[in-house]
Amino acid sequence: MNRHTQIALMRRVFAHLRAGTTDSAASVERNAAAAYAGHEWLAREQAVLFRRYPLAMGLACQLRQPGDFMTHDLSGLPILIVRGEDGRIGAFVNACAHRGARVAHGSGNRRKLACPYHGWTYRLDGSLRGIPDERSFPGVDKCTHGLRPLPAAEHDGLIWVVPDPEAPPAIDIAAHLGAELDAELASFGLAGYHHYETRLINRAMNWKLAIDTFLEPYHLAVLHRQTVAPLFQANLCLFDAFGPHLREVLPRRSLDALAAQPEEQWDLIAHNTLVYVLFPNTVFVVQVDHVETWRVFPVPGRPGECAMHLDFYAPDPIDTDSARGHWARNMDLTIRTVCEEDFPACEGMQFAFNAGARSDVVYGCNEPALAHYQRSVRAVVAAA
Ligand code: FES
Ligand SMILES: [Fe+2]
Known part of the structure; x- marks a missing residue:
């Protein structure tokens, strides 16, 4: 101040x-x-x-390194927040594109995100990387089966997320405040x-x-x-x-x-x-x-x-x-x-x-x- x-x-x-x-x-x-x-x-x-509304989800120190993630359920939507390989904060609906299981629990660090149910894997940017026994999913395009992104921002040390995958992707925290x-x-x-x-x-x-x-x-x-x-x-x-x-x-x-x-x-x-x-x-x-x-x-x-x-x-x-x-x-x-x-x-x-x-x-x-x-x-x- x-x-x-x-x-x-x-x-x-x-x-x-x-x-x-x-x-x-x-x-x-x-x-x-x-x-x-x-x-x-x-x-x-x-x-x-x-x-x-953008909701404050924590401070940047909670996700310092690429691969650091945390999950959040209290908004009513399962949310996964990750620091990507490029250092940027991303947020996703924490529900697997296969059958909706939670892809991540709690917090931690991962190079890739593996769903604990059948092992579908996702990159830190939410894109789908691998499907075990992929031949059983003919016509399922990996490019369109990533995690659903949520609007997210890191702004002056605070992490913000809009808990709605249908919301406009860009959020302006300076304007919000x-x-x-x-x-x-x-x-x-x-x-x-x-x-x-x-x-x-x-x-x-x-x-x-x-x-x-x-x-x-x-x-x-x-x-x-x-x-x-x-x-x-x-x-x-x-x-x-x-x-x-x-x-x-x-x-x-x-x-x-x-x-x-x-x-x-x-x-x-x-x-x-x-x-x-x-x-x-x-x-x-x-x-x-x-x-x-x-x-x-x-x-x-x-x-x-x-x-x-x-x-x-x-x-x-x-x-x-x-x-x-x-x-x-x-x-x-x-x-x-x-x-x-x-x-x-x-x-x-x-x-x-x-x-x-x-x-x-x-x-x-x-x-x-x-x-x-x-x-x-x-x-x-x-x-x-
Ligand atoms: S629900 Fe995630 S791999 Fe099946
Ligand atoms: Fe009080």
Whole structure:
């Protein structure tokens, strides 16, 4: 993040601290509980948000070498992402052209991809290489029986995929993010980060509730009073929209010491947590010492369930026991706070919505990021 933006944001934080205020929406907003519990609405969200938009799938460090691959099922489509011989990222539907089996499982490195069912093999560019007992497949043209390609891009260290083989093949991530957010994400140097771990988390709540919980610090002093509340300024955040995407700045208590220092010395990252929503489903968190992503997906046909990947990335290589121990403790603390405090509260809300116990929910003026996110989802899905 450039110095100019850092100083402008810190000035806003200090002005709020002096006035006892926070960034505020013009008015209270309401959202229908059906947005979290309706089957028909979920189907529309899936068709629009999880088929048409580029979704963040990880950082480039997860696929460093030609032949490195990873698979991904949570979008509802089996996806295989590979770094090709030419160094470029490719994505494919992870379903064999023979009878549809998964060609690859998990992650790893392969020179070629061999389907584990009958052994059809594919090159890293998805083209079909070999058919065992090929004479039994007369008229099956190898040139037209490759893996189905998906639009994919590597952009400033992030890997993106559109989970729809019918979508236009080229994706423009800079245009998707907009110039300002694109430049800001580029400034973090994500291409230089190192992957620590990705965890799969399944919860009994609508996928948007997992995102909502990151979008206001109003709850910190109450829900997290025993854990992270003492680290943060109470009920104070900055909110800025970038189209449907957004950024929140959550100031830590440690920045009190900065008020007396000259502006040139202000270090925003050291004293604030930055939370971005990369629309539609990725919460991208810049912490003092690492970045983490929460990539949240609905479960088809089940509005009250979701699955997500939590990914942890560190700026330095994680190649010693002491570094691994450090990141294990760091990740466990994050998971304990979110999965043992936030998500149980969200599951309680979901239980109420499923039961028809509330017709709507209220977003306060002190929850502007939350209102913006939910408004963006509604607008995009309703317009499609
Ligand atoms: S399903 Fe892949 S080789 Fe048969
Ligand atoms: Fe929380």
